[in-house]
Amino acid sequence: xxxxxxxxxxxxxxxxxxxxxxxxxxxxxxxxxxxxxxxxxxxxxxxxxxxxxxxxxxxxxxxxxxxxxxxxxxxxxxxxxxxxxxxxxxxxxxxxxxxxxxxxxxxxxxxxxxxxxxxxxxxxxxxxxxxxxxxxxxxxxxxxxxxxxxxxxxxxxxxxxxxxxxxxxxxxxxxxxxxxxxxxxxxxxxxxxxxxxxxxxxxxxxxxxxxxxxxxxxxxxxxxxxxxxxxxxxxxxxxxxxxxxxxxxxxxxxxxxxxxxxxxxxxxxxxxxxxxxxxxxxxxxxxxxxxxxxxxxxxxxxxxxxxxxxxxxxxxxxxxxxxxxxxxxxxxxxxxxxxxxxxxxxxxxxxxxxxxxxxxxxxxxxxxxxxxxxxxxxxxxxxxxxxxxxxxxxxxxxxxxxxxxxx
Numbered sequence: 208x209x210x211x212x213x214x215x216x217x218x219x220x221x222x223x224x225x226x227x228x229x230x231x232x233x234x235x236x237x238x239x240x241x242x243x244x245x246x247x248x249x250x251x252x253x254x255x256x257x258x259x260x261x262x263x264x265x266x267x268x269x270x271x272x273x274x275x276x277x278x279x280x281x282x283x284x285x286x287x288x289x290x291x292x293x294x295x296x297x298x299x300x301x302x303x304x305x306x307x308x309x310x311x312x313x314x315x316x317x318x319x320x321x322x323x324x325x326x327x328x329x330x331x332x333x334x335x336x337x338x339x340x341x342x343x344x345x346x347x348x349x350x351x352x353x354x355x356x357x358x359x360x361x362x363x364x365x366x367x368x369x370x371x372x373x374x375x376x377x378x379x380x381x382x383x384x385x386x387x388x389x390x391x392x393x394x395x396x397x398x399x400x401x402x403x404x405x406x407x408x409x410x411x412x413x414x415x416x417x418x419x420x421x422x423x424x425x426x427x428x429x430x431x432x433x434x435x436x437x438x439x440x441x442x443x444x445x446x447x448x449x450x451x452x453x454x455x456x457x458x459x460x461x462x463x464x465x466x467x468x469x470x471x472x473x474x475x476x477x478x479x480x481x482x483x484x485x486x487x488x489x490x491x492x493x494x495x496x497x498x499x500x501x502x503x504x505x506x507x508x509x510x511x512x513x514x515x516x517x518x519x520x521x522x523x524x525x526x527x528x529x530x531x532x533x534x535x536x537x538x539x540x541x542x543x544x545x546x547x548x549x550x551x552x553x554x555x556x557x558x559x560x561x562x563x564x565x566x567x568x569x570x571x572x573x574x575x576x577x578x579x580x581x582x583x584x585x586x587x588x589x590x591x592x593x594x595x596x597x598x599x600x601x602x603x604x605x606x607x608x609x610x611x612x613x614x
Contacts, residue, residue: 209326211384212338215319218282218377219342222312224350225289225370226254232354232363239363240298247298250305257309258553265314266546274322275385281315282381286374293367313553317546322385324534330480333531337476340527344472347439347465352458421533423594425551428529430587431491432555434498434580435522437563439464441576442515448573450511460515467519472527474520479528486528491588494521498581502574526552559583 229236229251237247269277285308292304316339323335354366438445442464443457452460478486497518504510533548562583563576 208334208338209384211381211386212323212326212335214377214380214384215278215323216338216342218278218374218381219316219319219339220345220350221342221370221373221377222285222315223343223346224354224373225285225308225367226258226312227346227351228354228358228366228370229254232358232366235358235363236301240296240301242298250302252557253302253305254309255553255557257306258313259550259557261310261313262317262546262549262553265310266317269314269318274318274325275381277318278315278322278381278385279378281311281318282374282378285311285315286371286378289367289371289374293364293371313546313549316549320530320534320548326386332534333479333483333528334476336479336531336534337472337527340472340476340523340530341469344465344468344523347468348462349465351465352462355458420594421547423590424529424532425547427587427591428526428533428548429551429555429558430583430590431494431522431526431529432552433559433562434494434555434583434587435526435559436556437559437576437583438498438501438518438580440560441563441567441573444567444573445505445577446511446515449505450508451506452508452511460511463512463515464519467516467521468523471520471523471525475524475527475531479531483528483532486524487591490521490525490528491584491591494518494525495581495584495588497521498577498584502577502581505574505577 233247233250236250237243240247265281269280272280288304288308288311292301292308295301295304319339320336323339324332327335354369357365357369439461442460443454446452446457446460447454475486497514501510501514501518504514530548530552533551559580563579566575566579567573569575
């Protein structure tokens with residue numbers, strides 16, 4: 208892997224830490240800025256919405272920029288808004304920085320996916336994607352707990368300063384190591400049959416993204432990630448109220464889930480290029496069975512410890528493989544393909560906790576997010592199965608062999 212891809216992974220680590228770290232900082236923010244907990248919780252929702260809207264929007268706006276310039280603009284903007292967030296005393300300003308930070312994060316990840324997969328051989332997109340997603344999993348393992356520790360020791364503003372400081376080496380490294388290539392649409396070889404040096408076109412890329420096969424992969428990816436973040440968001444009450452663990456075990460369980468996610472991304476990255484079905488089919492079935500088993504055995508401490516790690520592994524192995532298949536399924540739309548994959552990931556990250564929260568609010572018990580996750584994975588499997596069943600009925604151009612394994 209080129210060194211520049213690991214640089215992009217470092218930046219993704221900092222940005223993912225920012226996305227998830229507020230879970231441990233909300234009470235302190237609410238107290239210092241004199242707002243309610245529910246109002247402070249809107250900071251998380253604002254970031255999620257910004258990610259969903261920002262991924263395709265920022266990709267379109269930067270479509271004709273050289274990739275290095277786009278990455279530097281997005282990363283620098285991310286640093287600036289975190290500095291503003293760290294010094295502001297106005298909650299509305301802090302809320303605005305979360306939206307702007309999400310837009311910058313979404314743009315960086317969308318362009319970063321296109322840049323990373325464009326710097327490797329055509330059959331190594333999965334490994335390149337896994338390096339970037341490793342930044343997200345490491346944020347769950349180390350970044351978020353570290354942010355909570357900083358917040359407890361020095362106040363919530365310290366976590367914002369830390370994110371900004373982590374990004375600075377990435378800014379320098381992107382400037383020095385990412386090739387000063389032209390935009391995705393103009394890169395020779397980006398689109399089979401395209402003229403070398405052809406100007407990128409949002410309309411052309413959007414046409415490529417309307418394919419039913421690609422839309423199904425995006426939907427399945429959103430459902431799988433919704434299941435993942437539904438269970439992850441409400442893992443603490445499952446562990447303490449059902450599993451019988453003390454509150455001191457919650458960070459351990461979150462880190463254990465993150466370690467599983469790291470293992471899953473690593474395995475998915477190695478297998479998703481040549482053998483995606485070996486991950487998607489048995490992995491998807493095992494993921495469904497695992498959430499069902501977790502629901503049934505959540506009262507057993509030993510089962511909880513094992514299943515937290517196993518489900519983290521399976522969730523991110525399947526989820527990262529689906530994101531890779533989006534990149535394979537949209538060779539004519541390298542920039543907007545990455546943005547749609549980013550949006551699908553964040554639709555799941557926003558929708559899963561919302562559905563799990565409705566189940567809890569309905570009085571269905573602390574286990575309910577687990578069976579909601581099982582239902583979401585079941586919906587993903589049914590969607591993929593139906594798409595596979597109707598494929599012989601469709602007429603059109605032959606599907607590229609690498610994409611044939613997407614579902």
